[in-house]
Amino acid sequence: MAHSPVPTPVAPAFPTPDVNELTRPYWDGLKENRLMFQKCRCGNAWLPARRECPNCLGTEWQWTQASGKGCLISWVVYHTSYHDAFKSRLPYNVAIVELDEGPRLITNMVDANETLRGDAQVTLQVGWEGETALARFRMTD
Numbered sequence: 001m002a003h004s005p006v007p008t009p010v011a012p013a014f015p016t017p018d019v020n021e022l023t024r025p026y027w028d029g030l031k032e033n034r035l036m037f038q039k040c041r042c043g044n045a046w047l048p049a050r051r052e053c054p055n056c057l058g059t060e061w062q063w064t065q066a067s068g069k070g071c072l073i074s075w076v077v078y079h080t081s082y083h084d085a086f087k088s089r090l091p092y093n094v095a096i097v098e099l100d101e102g103p104r105l106i107t108n109m110v111d112a113n114e115t116l117r118g119d120a121q122v123t124l125q126v127g128w129e130g131e132t133a134l135a136r137f138r139m140t141d
């Protein structure tokens with residue numbers, strides 16, 4: 001009777017972002033603890049990166065450094081993982097934070113799930129996944 005080799009378990013890789021010419025300032029900024037967003041000359045500010053302003057469709061925007069401060073708008077706590085890399089992290093949260101400068105981003109709160117509060121003041125806390133720096137937040141009040 002033949003024996004099948006027992007596969008060595010391999011930790012699934014954390015998904016990596018699509019870093020390209022457009023998005024590189026955002027990802028490179030986080031590696032230096034800076035959260036960058038785009039701001040158009042019409043005054044609109046946004047994340048994630050896109051080529052045209054979502055308000056006026058203009059292309060005369062600039063990367064701008066955020067203060068890193070904002071407000072916790074909403075969150076969900078996942079008890080089921082939809083990617084193998086997240087199985088060991090259950091339960092984990094996915095949150096929406098609104099920066100003081102206006103843009104909202106989908107992120108994770110580093111605080112314990114059961115302590116999260118709507119409208120809490122938050123500040124940037126960069127987290128690392130391998131070579132990738134991620135914008136995460138913690139409550140400050």
Ligand SMILES: [Zn+2]
Binds near residue numbers: 043055
């Ligand atoms: Zn605009």
